[in-house]
Amino acid sequence: MSMIxxxxxxxxxxxxxxxxxxxxxxxxxxxxxxxxLQVLVLPGLAFTLVFAIIAVWFERKFLxxxxxxxxxxxxxxxxxxxxxxxxFIKLFLKEMIIPENVNWLLFALSxxxxxxxxxxxxxxxxxxxxxxxxxxxxxxxPMFLAIMGIAPLMPVFAGWISNNKYSFIGxxxxxxxxxxxxxxxxxxxxxxxxxxxxxxxxxxxxxxxxMWFAVPQxxxxxxxxxxxxxxxxxxxxDIPVAEVELVFGWRTEFSGIxxxxxxxxxxxxxxxxxxxxxxxYLGGYSGPIIMGNVIGSHIFWLLAKFVVLVxxxxxxxxxxxxxxxxxxxxxGWNYLTPIALLNLFVVLAMxxxxxx
Amino acid sequence: MSWIKRLLKPIGIVAPYILRNSQTVAYPTERLMxxxxxxxxxxxxxxxxxxxxxxxxVCPCASIEMVEAEGHEKTYPSIDYNTCSFCGxxxxxCPKQALTFTDIVExxxxxxxxxxxxxxxxxxxxxxxxLVPRMKRRTxxxxxxxxxxxxxxxxx
Numbered sequence: 001m002s003m004i005x006x007x008x009x010x011x012x013x014x015x016x017x018x019x020x021x022x023x024x025x026x027x028x029x030x031x032x033x034x035x036x037l038q039v040l041v042l043p044g045l046a047f048t049l050v051f052a053i054i055a056v057w058f059e060r061k062f063l064x065x066x067x068x069x070x071x072x073x074x075x076x077x078x079x080x081x082x083x084x085x086x087x088f089i090k091l092f093l094k095e096m097i098i099p100e101n102v103n104w105l106l107f108a109l110s111x112x113x114x115x116x117x118x119x120x121x122x123x124x125x126x127x128x129x130x131x132x133x134x135x136x137x138x139x140x141x142p143m144f145l146a147i148m149g150i151a152p153l154m155p156v157f158a159g160w161i162s163n164n165k166y167s168f169i170g171x172x173x174x175x176x177x178x179x180x181x182x183x184x185x186x187x188x189x190x191x192x193x194x195x196x197x198x199x200x201x202x203x204x205x206x207x208x209x210x211m212w213f214a215v216p217q218x219x220x221x222x223x224x225x226x227x228x229x230x231x232x233x234x235x236x237x238d239i240p241v242a243e244v245e246l247v248f249g250w251r252t253e254f255s256g257i258x259x260x261x262x263x264x265x266x267x268x269x270x271x272x273x274x275x276x277x278x279x280x281y282l283g284g285y286s287g288p289i290i291m292g293n294v295i296g297s298h299i300f301w302l303l304a305k306f307v308v309l310v311x312x313x314x315x316x317x318x319x320x321x322x323x324x325x326x327x328x329x330x331x332g333w334n335y336l337t338p339i340a341l342l343n344l345f346v347v348l349a350m351x352x353x354x355x356x
Numbered sequence: 357m358s359w360i361k362r363l364l365k366p367i368g369i370v371a372p373y374i375l376r377n378s379q380t381v382a383y384p385t386e387r388l389m390x391x392x393x394x395x396x397x398x399x400x401x402x403x404x405x406x407x408x409x410x411x412x413x414v415c416p417c418a419s420i421e422m423v424e425a426e427g428h429e430k431t432y433p434s435i436d437y438n439t440c441s442f443c444g445x446x447x448x449x450c451p452k453q454a455l456t457f458t459d460i461v462e463x464x465x466x467x468x469x470x471x472x473x474x475x476x477x478x479x480x481x482x483x484x485x486x487l488v489p490r491m492k493r494r495t496x497x498x499x500x501x502x503x504x505x506x507x508x509x510x511x512x
Contacts, residue, residue, distance in 0.1 A: 064378075068373065315370070
């Protein structure tokens, strides 16, 4: 008894301490309600998960329509909305096979890392002028590109830890492809930063009050869009996964929910790059420009542009066929990179001579 | 600049497909009515057959064998659906139209030996409702000037 008294004081003091802790938690929640909401809802968990769920369903249904089929049908009525949840439960309950001679901890962690790195980049995106989870000021754009620069390492790591030749070869295909796509993206992003006069993502959005950068930098806009397709492994550039020809590339050894994580990583990657694309070229959260006036800046506009862009990217999946690996590298290094460099120099010249 | 056109043209072709109707039928619940000339499972008519065995001789897959049937005097064709290619020669060459086609395609069985149909079995055509218990309606394909559409014929 005496020891308890020494440690916590008497009963009244214990009560006081407990109520103090409760008050502290409430105070903490009240003072930090905005960042907590941001972590849990908008750029954070709920947005990422809800997007992945809706995107998987929408993609299957949309592709089915384009192929004159019906798509997922039985789960959740004619719309098949519950199919995604059924698939999730299936993946979750399946056996998680871990190969022999594999460090199981790293093996189990690597798919989580693959989907976590692009999710980390999401926190830099300005959803509104006051709605940035991690406002790093003038480091926004370089920080985003640096975080996304780590992303290609994760599939390489996952392929290496699988202890399987085919996974390893597949992972190097990812690395080839990401690097071929990332350099044009960085060059055209640099051109945008020069035109806006800042690396701050909020300031880049504010600089597009008069005209979206998609218009003066149309070439950069196209190059960045192709880069987004390459980086997020969307068809026509889904070479490392190549559902029909390969055995799912670096994902060969992952089964059960680990495979589910690798699938989710694809959508998180798409989400991060598409949001950056909208921020840099399509005016971010600012509304459409009519007669030189911006009509209302709101999160809604960013999400509306995001939806339209994702629909277009899914449409591309049922239109184009997949190029070979060498053709893709040729597109990346022989065409996109020189044109992006040229675009950068043209923007520099425009800025120096004060044309724009 | 022709490559730009080549890139953009397929998008314009595929995009309208999104608004078109599905060209498939939800099979177990609804089943298509096939046309009269559709080559499905055969139906055999005992009273018409004269046991000339032309069908067995003309069959390119050698699936037809003339066998005796209970309660009948002569030999009659039995068809082995393991090898039958549904070419329709037997139906075409039969002088008395003793073999005809039905629109039954549900031939799946668990044992391959069950695919060898005796003349008695060929003469009986089961109800489509027994073969597909989940079927609720039968639909029919028809052509408009743009595309193929489906309409309900009857509820089963």
